[in-house]
Amino acid sequence: MTAAPDARSALRAATTPDHERVDAAFGAFDLTTREGYAAFLLGQAHAFLPIEAAIVAADPRDLLPDWPARRRGERLREDLSALGFPAPPTGDWAPFRHRADILGAIYVLEGSRLGGRMLARSVPADLPRSFIDTSDSVRWRYLIEVLDKLLVTDDQHTLAIDAARRAFALFEAGALRQKRTKAFG
Template sequence: MLLRERTRTDHDRVDAAFARFDLGDPADYREFLLAQASALLPLEAALTAAGIENIVCDWSHRQRASRILADLADLGLGAPGLLESPGFRSTAEMLGALYVVEGSRLGGAMLARRVPAHLPRRFLSDADSSRWRSLVALIDHELVAPACQAAALAAARAAFALFEAAARAQAGVRVLEH
């Protein structure tokens, strides 16, 4: 898949930025969730504003804002400061961003195993591989033209950059607090 191949380095940078958080440590887990939320919430809002529900009929089931906010509330935290999401104007851009958002869901299933059982894991435990497969099929169907592929790639890179910035910002906050 084109997006996977061309965003591999973006994905690796995000993984490295989030690797700083020890999910077995409650304080680090809180920081991890805050970082995730500061990128995910504005991305989901931007996708909704752009009309993603007209492209992905199960968008309401894919959204995870309520799950991460519930986990944060269980940990005694409110919503974090949000980063600014790029706007999405086309189907290709929305699919590129959704590729990143849905990919993070799959990664979350693996990360959930590292979180102690006494901590809330709704956000990380919401994995459904059938949603991923349907998204990949839609991307393969919709992103045929080179211009569409380029738009999707740019949006995916912007979404990855937002997650990377969120992780780095939260890690910086943690350093300043110590």
């Protein structure tokens, strides 16, 4: 009998195809131009803002005490405003019913923070980067510890994975929406 994978491994393995689709969708944006970067941020906002709002409504501080410091929605709105674009409406994200699905969604948002570090290198220095240039490996490691401590059953893994997949799907839809507007630089 083999041991069940830890939460991070289970999430990563189950959502790799979702993650790859999102990376491919956002990879079409030219971050070296103002227009392409703005389109990228708008695509991010269509997913990030409703997911973060739902997490805030669930108040995950009992799971992740540093959650308020992890929030980046306002940074995203500020970067869009500096580029001359209003943030899209927050939209709806189904309320969370379990601690595990909150953590699955946070896993995706925090993973996007890690990816932002590499993407920020492509963005010209004169453009606002406070949303994507906020990587924090210490906080990522702490999140992984929390996931592994609180998500220990197969049912918890399933709930977290389902929430992460829904989050990835919303990010992919946000990117595709911006591509359809032909405003991706």
